[in-house]
Amino acid sequence: xxxxxxxxxxxxxxxxSACIAAPVTLQMYYPIAVGGKITATVDALVxxxxxxxxxxxxxxxxxxxxxxxxxKALTAFRGGNPxxxxxxxxxxxxxxxxxxxxxxxxxxxxxxxxxxxINGFYPAFIRxxxxxxxxxxxxRSTVVLYWNKDAFKRAGLDPExxxxxxxxxxxxxxxxxxxxxxxxxxxxxxxxSTPTGYWVLQAIAATNGGRPDNNQGTAVTFNTxxxxxxxxxxxxxxxxxxxxxxxxxxxxxxxxxxxEGKTAMMVTTTGNLGTVRSQARFPFGVAMLPxxxxxxxxxxxxxxxxxxxxxxxQQQAALSFMRWVSAPEQAARWSIATxxxxxxxxAWQTPAMKAYVEQFPQxxxxxxxxxxxxxxxxxYNSVQIQQLLNHAVEAVVTGTRTAPQAxxxxxxxxxxxxxxxx
Numbered sequence: 001x002x003x004x005x006x007x008x009x010x011x012x013x014x015x016x017s018a019c020i021a022a023p024v025t026l027q028m029y030y031p032i033a034v035g036g037k038i039t040a041t042v043d044a045l046v047x048x049x050x051x052x053x054x055x056x057x058x059x060x061x062x063x064x065x066x067x068x069x070x071x072k073a074l075t076a077f078r079g080g081n082p083x084x085x086x087x088x089x090x091x092x093x094x095x096x097x098x099x100x101x102x103x104x105x106x107x108x109x110x111x112x113x114x115x116x117x118i119n120g121f122y123p124a125f126i127r128x129x130x131x132x133x134x135x136x137x138x139x140r141s142t143v144v145l146y147w148n149k150d151a152f153k154r155a156g157l158d159p160e161x162x163x164x165x166x167x168x169x170x171x172x173x174x175x176x177x178x179x180x181x182x183x184x185x186x187x188x189x190x191x192x193s194t195p196t197g198y199w200v201l202q203a204i205a206a207t208n209g210g211r212p213d214n215n216q217g218t219a220v221t222f223n224t225x226x227x228x229x230x231x232x233x234x235x236x237x238x239x240x241x242x243x244x245x246x247x248x249x250x251x252x253x254x255x256x257x258x259x260e261g262k263t264a265m266m267v268t269t270t271g272n273l274g275t276v277r278s279q280a281r282f283p284f285g286v287a288m289l290p291x292x293x294x295x296x297x298x299x300x301x302x303x304x305x306x307x308x309x310x311x312x313x314q315q316q317a318a319l320s321f322m323r324w325v326s327a328p329e330q331a332a333r334w335s336i337a338t339x340x341x342x343x344x345x346x347a348w349q350t351p352a353m354k355a356y357v358e359q360f361p362q363x364x365x366x367x368x369x370x371x372x373x374x375x376x377x378x379x380y381n382s383v384q385i386q387q388l389l390n391h392a393v394e395a396v397v398t399g400t401r402t403a404p405q406a407x408x409x410x411x412x413x414x415x416x417x418x419x420x421x422x
Contacts, residue, residue, distance in 0.1 A: 022055070022313070023055050023056075023057065024055060024056050024057070024313055024314055024317040025056075025057045025059065026056065026057065026058050026059065026083075026084040026085055026314060026317055026318055026321065027059050027061060027083040027084055027085070028046075028058055028059065028060050028061065028083060028084070028085040028086060028087070028321075029061050029063045029069055029072065029073050029076075029083045029085070029086035029087065029088070030042060030060050030061065030062055030063065030069070030086070030087050031062075031063055031064060031065055031066050031068070031069040031087060031088070031089075031302060032062050032063075032064065032065075037274065037275070037278075037337065037338070038338060039062060041334065041337045041338060042060055043060065045325055045330060045333075045334070046058045046060060049321055049324050049325065052324075053317075053320060053321075053324070055317075056317045056320065056321065058085075058321060061083065066088065066089040066092075066302065067383060069086065069087070069088055070088050070089065070092045070095070070096070070383070071383075073086050073088060073096075073101070073307070074095075074096070074099055074101060077099065077101040077307060077308065077309065078099075080309070082101065082307040082308065082309045082310075083307055084306070084307055084309075084310040084314045084315075084317075084318050085304060085305070085306065085307070085318050085321065085322070086304075086305050086307060087138055087139065087302040087303070087304055087305075088135075088302055088303065088305055089300075089301070089302050089303075089376075090125075090127065090135065090137070090140070090299070090300075090301065090302065090303045090375075090376060090378065091376050091377060091378040091382055091386070092378075092382050093127060093129065093134050093135055093303075093305075093378060094129070094217035094378055094379055094380045094382060095380060095381065095382045095383070096134075096305065097129065097134060098380055100308060101307060101308055102134055102135070102305045102306060102307055102308060103134075103306050103307070103308055103315070104132035104133060104134050105118070105133055105134065105135060105136055105304075105306055105319070105322070106118060106132045106133040106134075107132065108306070108315060108316070108319050109319060109323075117323055117326075118133055118136070120344050120345075120346060121136070121137055121326075121343050121344050122137075122343060122344065122345065122370055124299055124370045124371075124373050124375075125137035125140050125299060125343055127375065127378075129217075134305070135303035135304060135305045135306075136303055136304045136322050136326055137301075137303050137304075137326070137343040138301075138302055138303055138304045138325070138326065138334075138343070139271065139301045139302045139334070139338065139340045140299060140300070140301040140302075140303075140340055140341050140343055141269045141270045141271045141299070141300045141301040141339075141340055141341055141366065142269075142270055142297040142298070142299055142300065142341065142366045142369050142370065142373055143199065143200065143203035143267060143268070143269060143270075143289060143297045143298060143300065144267070144268070144269075144270055144286050144287065144288065144289065144297070144365055144366060144369065145162060145163075145265060145266075145267055145286070145287045145288070145289055145290065146258060146265065146266050146267075146268065146272075146276060146284055146285070146286055147162050147264060147265045147284060147285050147287070148258070148261070148264045148265070148282055148283075148284055149282065149283040149284060149285055150282045150283065151176055151186065151261070151264035151282075152172075152176070152264070155172075155175040155176045155264070156175065157172060157175060157176070159283070159285075160285070162265075162285055162287040162290075163265075163290045164290055164291070165290050165291050165292065166207075166233060166290055166291070166292045168290060169188075169189060169237075169243075169265075169290050170237075170241050170243065172188065172265075173187075173188025173189050173237070173241060173243030173244070173265070174188065174241065174242075174243055175188075176188040176189075176243070176264040176265070177242065177243055184245075185262070186261060186262060186263065186264055187243065187244055187245055187257075187262065187263040187264070188243030188244065188263070188264055188265060189237065189243055189244050189263060189264070189265040189266065189267070190244060190245065190249050190254050190257055190258070190263040190265070190266045190267070191204070191234055191237065191244065191249065191266075191267045192249045192250060192251040192254045192266075192267070192268065193234065193248050193249050193393050193394060193397045194248040194249070194250055194251065194390070194393070194394050195250075195251060195390060196251050196386075196390065197248075197389070197390045197393030197394060197397075198212075198377060198386050198389035198390050198393065199298060199300060199376065199377075200234075200267060200393075201227070201230060201231055201234065201389065201393050202298045202374075202376065202377055203267065203289055203296070203297050203298055204230040204231075204233065204234060204267075204289075205226050205227045205230035205231075206289075206296030206297055206298060206372075206373075206374055207230075207289050207290065207291040207292050207293070207294065207295065207296045207297075208226045208229055208230050208292040208293055208294075208296075209226050209292075209293045209294055209296075210224060210226030210227050210230060211226075211374060212227075212298075212377040212389075213377055213378065213379055215375065217378060217379045217380050217421065218379070218380065218418055218421040218422050219379075219415075219418055219422065220377070220379060220385060220411065220414045220415075220418070222388075222389060222392070222407045222410050222411045222414065223404070223407040223408045223410070223411035224407075227403075227407055228403045228404050228407055229292075229403075231392070231393065231396050231403040231406070231407065232396070232402075232403045233292075234393070234396070234397055235396050235397055235399070235403070238397070239399065245263075247397065247398050248394050248397055248398055249397075251268075254266050254268055255268060255272045255275060255276060258276070258280075259276065259279050259280055259281075261282075267289065269300060269301075270286075270339055270340065270341055270365075270366040271300075271301065271338060271339055271340050272339060273286065273338075273339025273340075273362065273363065273366075274337060274338045274339035275339070276339075277339070277360065277362075284362075285362065286362035286363075286365045286366075287365060288365060288368070288369045288372070289369075294372070295369070295372035296372050296373070296374065297369050297372065297373050297374075298373065298374055298375065298376040298377070299370070299373050299374070299375060299376055300376050301340060301341075304322050304325075304326070306318055306319070306322075326343065326344070328344060328346040328347040328349070328350050329347075329350055329352070331343050331344055331347035332347045332348070332350040332352045332353040332356075333352065335347065335353070335356075335363070336352065336353070336356045336363075339363070341366045341367055341370070342367070348367065377389070379414075379418060380418060380421045381417045381418065384417055385414050385417060385418070388410040388413050388414055388417075389410055391406075391410070392406035392407055392409065392410040393406075
């Protein structure tokens with residue numbers, strides 16, 4: 001009898017081991033929103049992971065921008081065929097959780113080593129909801145100022161001294177505008193206002209002491225003096241001071257305008273750092289955002305999520321990939337290749353990262369700005385809430401509404417959408 005029990009136990013253990021060791025295929029939705037080099041870097045990381053984990057296959061599915069990716073992921077989940085993994089905006093966590101689409105990473109990584117792994121990231125990149133961590137930071141960023149040092153020299157400005165506050169932006173901008181007759185060949189500064197104007201507005205408002213929500217996903221604080229002043233200033237840069245192009249400025253074309261010399265300064269994500277570094281034909285600098293009352297910036301970018309519906313074996317395989325790709329060596333490699341912020345202090349201590357920042361100290365700006373950063377706008381009904389603020393920004397910069405009018409309307413509509421969660 002004892003021999004029979006031992007044989008049965010051994011058989012069960014062997015079957016379990018065989019199941020775990022069996023090949024596992026994971027689908028990972030990934031947003032391509034910044035540049036073509038990103039795809040090659042993701043593919044290379046996946047290939048290297050598969051070399052050291054031959055029993056796991058990762059199939060990236062490139063799904064468009066962040067908004068398209070979350071829509072496709074939720075559609076697939078509701079249709080019963082979700083990806084096991086996805087890189088989706090950190091801001092979508094409340095909506096994904098509300099839909100039951102994701103499982104907390106902290107539930108799977110609940111042992112000592114798992115907790116150490118989660119606690120190893122910069123706190124600015126980690127959200128705790130209901131006492132749990134629902135996603136892991138991957139391609140994260142802040143909003144920074146880029147400036148063309150040659151343009152500063154030509155304008156009689158110190159090329160090593162970017163503007164430190166709103167007043168200096170106005171003063172420097174006037175000197176940097178280059179006119180040829182009635183046409184402008186170089187603007188002083190560009191702040192993109194469409195299609196993701198909400199993030200840029202949050203960045204400017206953060207330097208004025210503003211915050212967009214209650215950090216619980218249930219209420220927004222759009223219609224405040226801090227936000228009204230920030231949005232008015234975005235309008236004034238063009239219509240009052242004449243240092244920025246009139247009307248809406250496109251997010252995607254702003255870096256190209258900077259690279260082509262059409263603007264001497266720009267406000268954009270650190271995620272564009274790799275592109276600017278590889279394509280700029282002039283020396284450039286990167287600085288924290290100029291302040292009005294304080295330093296500030298929202299964090300931004302995408303996190304790795306685990307989707308509901310995966311088998312236990314798939315979940316463990318997905319967790320293995322998440323831990324591998326976010327380890328210091330890979331985090332440093334990703335940051336160097338793309339310009340996104342390396343997500344843990346340990347990544348900045350790797351030999352590769354130390355050599356990189358010694359050669360390219362501009363990369364340190366986003367890391368150092370984290371101490372002043374606030375979480376990006378994130379609520380339930382996130383897509384609709386973001387669009388309300390996007391429309392408000394566009395209405396103001398195009399001159400169809402004032403900041404109090406636009407933000408007041410956005411606040412009222414957001415209050416209605418979020419009422420059921422309060």
